[in-house]
Amino acid sequence: MFKMIAVYKVPTDVNAFADWFKGHTELVRKVPHVAEVRMNKVSGGPRGASDLHLITEVCFATKEDFKAAMGSPENMACGKDAFSNYKDIVSVHFAEEEVVKF
Numbered sequence: 114m115f116k117m118i119a120v121y122k123v124p125t126d127v128n129a130f131a132d133w134f135k136g137h138t139e140l141v142r143k144v145p146h147v148a149e150v151r152m153n154k155v156s157g158g159p160r161g162a163s164d165l166h167l168i169t170e171v172c173f174a175t176k177e178d179f180k181a182a183m184g185s186p187e188n189m190a191c192g193k194d195a196f197s198n199y200k201d202i203v204s205v206h207f208a209e210e211e212v213v214k215f
Contacts, residue, residue, distance in 0.1 A: 114148070114172050114210040115179035119195065121167040122202040130166070130199070137194055143187045146178035147171055166202075176209075183207075 124130035141150060151170040155163050173179040182188050195203050 114174065115176050116173070116208045116210060117171040117179070117183065118206045118208055119167075119169045119171075120165060120204045120206070121169075121199065122164050123166040124199065124202055127166070133198055134167070137191065137198075140187070140191045140194055141171060144171070144182050144191060145185050145187065146173055146182045148174045148178075172210075179207075 121130075138150070141147065149172045151172065153168040153170070155165040155168060157163050171182075173182060192205075195205075
């Protein structure tokens with residue numbers, strides 16, 4: 114599985130961020146080839162509070178799907194929305210998942 118991972122630090126106004134994120138999620142729904150989206154709300158770390166708020170994983174079944182989606186106008190709209198509203202707290206990463214089962 115191939116992923117676009119967005120990591121958000123704790124926003125100044127958590128409620129305003131939540132409202133914005135609902136609309137942003139609707140933009141993500143329009144991106145082609147998305148298999149699923151995983152939203153991980155960060156609750157803390159080993160030493161208590163974390164400076165992270167949310168980690169989202171936009172998942173694609175194949176590398177080809179990932180590449181097609183990343184170049185799509187719909188994905189460009191998502192990036193513009195995220196970086197024009199929360200550029201100071203978001204970082205974006207690309208990953209290929211490897212699952213190790215026990």
